[in-house]
Amino acid sequence: MLMGSELPPLQWLVVFEAAARLLSFTAAAHELGTTQPAVSQQIRALEKSLGVALFERIYRGVVLTDAGHILLKTTQSSLRDLREVLQKIKQKSAPRRITVVTDFAFAAFYLMPRLPEFRGLHKEIDIRIQTSQSGTDLPSMDSDVAILFGEGGYQGYRSEKLLSEKVYPVCSPKLFEEFSGFTVLTDMVKAPLLKLNADISQKWMDWEQLFHLHGAQWQPSDSVMEFDNYTLLVQAAISGQGIGLGWSPLLDDYIKSGVLVALPHFTVESNNGYHIVQSNHHVPSDSTKAFLDWLKA
Amino acid sequence: MLMGSELPPLQWLVVFEAAARLLSFTAAAHELGTTQPAVSQQIRALEKSLGVALFERIYRGVVLTDAGHILLKTTQSSLRDLREVLQKIKQKSAPRRITVVTDFAFAAFYLMPRLPEFRGLHKEIDIRIQTSQSGTDLPSMDSDVAILFGEGGYQGYRSEKLLSEKVYPVCSPKLFEEFSGFTVLTDMVKAPLLKLNADISQKWMDWEQLFHLHGAQWQPSDSVMEFDNYTLLVQAAISGQGIGLGWSPLLDDYIKSGVLVALPHFTVESNNGYHIVQSNHHVPSDSTKAFLDWLKA
DNA sequence: CCATTAACATAAGTAGTACTTATCCCATGC
DNA sequence: GCATGGGATAAGTACTACTTATGTTAATGG
Numbered sequence: 001m002l003m004g005s006e007l008p009p010l011q012w013l014v015v016f017e018a019a020a021r022l023l024s025f026t027a028a029a030h031e032l033g034t035t036q037p038a039v040s041q042q043i044r045a046l047e048k049s050l051g052v053a054l055f056e057r058i059y060r061g062v063v064l065t066d067a068g069h070i071l072l073k074t075t076q077s078s079l080r081d082l083r084e085v086l087q088k089i090k091q092k093s094a095p096r097r098i099t100v101v102t103d104f105a106f107a108a109f110y111l112m113p114r115l116p117e118f119r120g121l122h123k124e125i126d127i128r129i130q131t132s133q134s135g136t137d138l139p140s141m142d143s144d145v146a147i148l149f150g151e152g153g154y155q156g157y158r159s160e161k162l163l164s165e166k167v168y169p170v171c172s173p174k175l176f177e178e179f180s181g182f183t184v185l186t187d188m189v190k191a192p193l194l195k196l197n198a199d200i201s202q203k204w205m206d207w208e209q210l211f212h213l214h215g216a217q218w219q220p221s222d223s224v225m226e227f228d229n230y231t232l233l234v235q236a237a238i239s240g241q242g243i244g245l246g247w248s249p250l251l252d253d254y255i256k257s258g259v260l261v262a263l264p265h266f267t268v269e270s271n272n273g274y275h276i277v278q279s280n281h282h283v284p285s286d287s288t289k290a291f292l293d294w295l296k297a
Numbered sequence: 298m299l300m301g302s303e304l305p306p307l308q309w310l311v312v313f314e315a316a317a318r319l320l321s322f323t324a325a326a327h328e329l330g331t332t333q334p335a336v337s338q339q340i341r342a343l344e345k346s347l348g349v350a351l352f353e354r355i356y357r358g359v360v361l362t363d364a365g366h367i368l369l370k371t372t373q374s375s376l377r378d379l380r381e382v383l384q385k386i387k388q389k390s391a392p393r394r395i396t397v398v399t400d401f402a403f404a405a406f407y408l409m410p411r412l413p414e415f416r417g418l419h420k421e422i423d424i425r426i427q428t429s430q431s432g433t434d435l436p437s438m439d440s441d442v443a444i445l446f447g448e449g450g451y452q453g454y455r456s457e458k459l460l461s462e463k464v465y466p467v468c469s470p471k472l473f474e475e476f477s478g479f480t481v482l483t484d485m486v487k488a489p490l491l492k493l494n495a496d497i498s499q500k501w502m503d504w505e506q507l508f509h510l511h512g513a514q515w516q517p518s519d520s521v522m523e524f525d526n527y528t529l530l531v532q533a534a535i536s537g538q539g540i541g542l543g544w545s546p547l548l549d550d551y552i553k554s555g556v557l558v559a560l561p562h563f564t565v566e567s568n569n570g571y572h573i574v575q576s577n578h579h580v581p582s583d584s585t586k587a588f589l590d591w592l593k594a
Numbered sequence: 595c596c597a598t599t600a601a602c603a604t605a606a607g608t609a610g611t612a613c614t615t616a617t618c619c620c621a622t623g624c
Numbered sequence: 625g626c627a628t629g630g631g632a633t634a635a636g637t638a639c640t641a642c643t644t645a646t647g648t649t650a651a652t653g654g
Contacts, residue, residue, distance in 0.1 A: 116525030228413030
C-alpha cells in the first residue's frame with residue numbers, strides 16, 4: 001500500500017509522459033523499448049494510486065482527461081529539468097542559466113535596467129528573472145538566488161544585505177519649483193502625497209513612519225493618492241501629480257536624469273533592506289557567483 | 298547498460314535526495330523505510346551511471362561533492378513540483394499559480410502595472426512573471442502561457458495575437474514644445490534619436506524601418522543615442538534627451554499621464570505584435586483562462 | 595596501543611515486482 | 625459479418641532490488 005503523502009514509483013510518470021505525449025500506449029511502449037501491456041499496466045497502476053482517470057479510452061486510442069493534462073505539464077517540465085541536469089553532470093559542465101527571484105519593484109527599477117551590462121560581461125550566462133506577488137514564499141522558490149526586501153535572517157537560508165533601505169521624498173522638477181523646494185516637512189502636505197496600498201507595500205516604509213522618524217505627526221488628509229503598484233506611483237510622481245517616496249538606489253537613474261527630484265533633507269534609513277538570499281543546502285554555481293559579484297560591485 | 302540520453306531509474310533520485318538532504322545514508326534509509334545497504338547500493342548505482350561521485354565519504358558520514366550539490370537542487374525542485382501536482386490531482390483541485398513568460402519590456406511596461414487589478418479580481422490566483430533574455434526560447438519554458446513578440450505561428454504551439462505592433466515617436470512635453478511639434482518627418486532629426494541596440498531589439502521596429510515606411514530615407518547621423526534596454530531608453534525620453542520609439546499600448550500610461558507626448562502623425566503598424574502562446578499539448582487551467590480573459594479585455 | 599564505536603561498503607541469498615507472451619475484448623469500416 | 629487495430633486481462637517467468645550478515649575504515653578512549 002502507498003502512504004498518503006509519498007510519491008508513487010516515478011517510473012510510472014516516465015511511462016505516462018510518453019503515453020500522454022504520443023497518445024498511444026503502443027507507440028509509447030515502442031519508444032520505451034517495452035511492450036504495450038507493460039504500459040497499460042503502469043498507467044492503470046498510476047491511475048489507481050491517484051484515484052483519478054488520466055486517459056479516456058476511446059476507439060483505437062486514448063485521449064487525456066483534465067487531470068491527465070495537468071499531470072503531463074508538470075511531468076514534462078520536471079523530467080526535462082532532471083534530464084538536463086543529469087546530462088550536465090555527466091559532461092561535468094556548470095549550469096549556464098540562473099534564476100533570480102525578486103519583487104516587482106526591484107526587478108523593474110533596478111535589475112532590468114542593469115542586466116544588459118551584465119550580459120556584456122558574461123554573454124554565456126542567461127539570467128531569468130522571476131517575480132511573484134506572494135513575494136517571500138521562500139520554500140517554493142526554485143531559484144539560484146533571491147533578492148528580497150526585509151530584515152534579513154531567513155530561517156534555513158543564508159542571507160546577506162545588499163542594500164539598506166534609504167528613503168526620501170521625490171517629485172517632478174516642476175512641482176519642486178512650484179513649491180520652491182520643500183524646506184520643512186509640513187510643507188509637504190500642501191502637495192498630494194502618493195502612497196502605496198498597505199497590503200502591497202508590506203515591509204516598506206510609509207509616510208506615517210517617515211513623519212514619525214522626523215518627529216512630526218502624520219495626519220491623513222484628503223490630499224493622498226493611493227496606488228496598488230510602485231510602478232504606477234512612480235509614473236504619477238514623474239508626471240507631477242504629487243510627492244512619492246523614493247527608494248535608493250531604485251530610483252537613482254530617474255533622479256540622475258532629472259526626471260525626478262529628490263528631497264534629501266528628509267532622507268530616512270532603516271534596518272530593513274534588500275537581501276541576497278540563498279538556500280543553505282545549495283552551493284552557488286560559478287555563474288551565480290559571477291552574478292552576485294557583479295550585483296555587489 | 299544505460300543509453301546516453303535516457304534517464305536512470307528515478308527512484309534513485311528519491312533516495313539521493315533524502316541522503317543528500319540528511320547527509321547520512323543510515324538516516325535516509327530510516328526515513329524511506331528501508332535499510333542502509335539499499336541506500337548505499339542505489340547511490341553507488343546512480344554515481345556509476347553518471348560517472349561522477351555525488352558524495353565524498355568521510356569519517357562517519359558523507360558530504361556532497363559539487364556535482365552532488367547541483368543535482369540536489371534540481372532534484373528537490375522537480376520532486377517538489379511532482380509531489381505538489383500529484384497531491385493536487387488526488388484532491389481534484391485546480392492549480393492556483395500560473396507562470397507567465399514574457400520579455401522585459403512587456404513585463405515592466407504593461408503587465409506589472411496592470412497586475413494589481415487582476416489580483417483584485419482573483420485574490421486566490423498567484424501570478425508569477427518570468428522574463429528571460431533569450432526571449433523566444435520556447436521549448437525550455439515551463440510556463441502556463443507566454444506572451445512573445447513576433448510574427449506568430451510558432452511551431453508546435455497555439456498562438457493568438459494580443460496586440461499588433463503600433464509604433465509612434467515619443468518625447469518629453471518640453472522637447473515637444475521646443476520644436477513646436479514635429480510636423481514633418483525630417484524635423485525629427487533635429488533632436489537626438491534614441492535607438493535600441495540591434496541585438497536587443499530583435500524583431501522590433503527601428504527608426505530605419507519607420508522612415509522607410511514613410512517614404513523617407515534614414516541616414517545615420519551623430520544625433521543618435523543607443524541603449525541596451527528599453528527601460529533606459531524610455532527614461533531618457535522622459536527626461537527630454539531625445540525622441541524614442543513608443544510601442545502602443547506599452548507606453549499608453551506614460552502618454553495619458555503627460556510624462557511623454559506621442560507624435561501620432563508618424564504612427565506605423567506592422568504585422569508583428571505580441572502573441573499569447575501556449576503549448577499545443579496543454580489544456581489551460583481555469584486560472585489561466587481567467588488570466589487570459591482579463592488580459593484580452 | 596588496542597578495543598570499541600559508528601559510519602559506509604560488499605556479498606550473497608531471497609522475495610517480490612514488473613515484464614512478456616498469449617489471448618480477449620470492443621468499436622469501426624468495408 | 626468479418627477483418628483490423630487499438631487497449632485490457634491473465635498467468636508464467638525473469639530479473640531487479642531488498643535484506644541479512646559481514647567487512648572495512650577511522651577516530652576515540654581507556
